Amino acid sequence: MLRIAGVDSSIDANVMELLLDPLPETGPAVVTYAAAECDSVPELVGSILRELETLAVGLFPAWLPEGEKLDGPGGAGMAAARVLAMRMATGARHFGPFLAELAAHAIQHRDSFTLRPTRGRAFPAEVRAAGLARVVAAAYRRHEVALVVYVPEKLSSHGETVLVAGCEWLAHQSGMGVWLVGPEVRRVETVHLKVPKAVALLAAGLPPSEPPAAVLRWPPLRGEPARYSEVEQAVEKALLECPWAHGREWNQTYPSNDALFVTIRTDLMWAHEKCVVELDGPEHLTAAKAEMDRLRDRHLDRDGFTVLRFTNEQVLDDLPAVLRRIKKFLLGRRLGLSEGAV
Known part of the structure; x- marks a missing residue:
């Protein structure tokens, strides 16, 4: 000890x-x-x-x-x-x-x-x-x-x-x-x-x-929604029924391109589309956590990612609306990627 x-x-x-x-x-x-x-x-x-x-x-x-x-x-x-x-x-x-x-x-x-x-x-x-x-x-x-x-x-x-x-x-x-x-x-x-x-x-x-x-x-297990999180479990259960949700990764690490910044763990990520989804519980309302989130998002943005944040209440109260927003972004990003490849 x-x-x-x-x-x-x-x-x-x-x-x-x-x-x-x-x-x-x-x-x-x-x-x-x-x-x-x-x-x-x-x-x-x-x-x-x-x-x-x-x-x-x-x-x-x-x-x-x-x-x-x-x-x-x-x-x-x-x-x-x-x-x-x-x-x-x-x-x-x-x-x-x-x-x-x-x-x-x-x-x-x-x-x-x-x-x-x-x-x-x-x-x-x-x-x-x-x-x-x-x-x-x-x-x-x-x-x-x-x-x-x-x-x-x-x-x-x-x-x-x-x-x-x-x-x-x-x-x-x-x-x-x-x-x-x-x-x-x-x-x-x-x-x-x-x-x-x-x-x-x-x-x-x-x-x-x-x-x-x-x-x-305790930390979540890499590669799956946190087992203690009702919100992450609910989102994953819904995404299983969505054909457009392929390629998602739960609780993976992302090393920022900035060597002076910490490694980031994302709640949910589509790496190819450079989309990160964060699901925020009440702890994110504290001043320290809110500032940490802001700095993380800024670094992800610099590396070309878009961060979509949702509170637990948004997910539990209107999950279909949350899914529509994620779907709209992913399909739009995929369309842009396919046009850029032509």
Whole structure:
């Protein structure tokens, strides 16, 4: 367990987002946790494990080979999920009984992304911590997971003791790297990182970061709509019925032509037509996020892309209108490209 600080620029939520979104090609899968002051270590650990269980359910079947072929959520699907999980655990570092129970629970709730109390076998916290870390790593095709913990401001002395002890326990039992970001805490080694110039330049122009809105945050899986996003799932479901929507790519990275700008992750992109569609949730209303969006859009525009932005409310209230706008742009761009090729 380490605390991360900058060498010549501070490490805050803005900087961490720029460093981790998109997730670097190498290294561990990284999820972030906004800690709150807790009265006891079991309370803190329990909170984190519940969030990780919700994540594991939401990432299913990405972590279970052949899991996408399962029917659900009936009894046959759950039984098949258990069989696949036990097969996956054979000769691997997964604990078969825990993985089987988690797979059955995940297929039961695969469309809800909410964790409901399991009625099956209960596992001790040590087993859950190690098993969940391995499952999340498998979903992202990484060997390891790191948990970035945002330290609350003005922790009491007792709260700080609980936070450090809980994170130490989690790092030891789960095998995850646990990185603390924020105020200095006692008994934790601080590692100073040199923030890449592109990130430092962009972060310097952003308003102060605000506390993370979600307790646990994680990157979407590349190549598919985010499983936790009702909006992205709704758009993809509609696009499946649209012949004109071919060539789309979800949650891909785009390296800007400007070497001093950060790599950009786009929600939805048609690379050939140079069209990017961004679907903005409430977090985009914060001053820092709005400014980051503006700068990203400007760089994409310089590289010849057109960015179409829609709020979650626009998608959920009038999805046909959103699709008509995207269709109109794509067909117009394709017509221009075909005329230019003549």
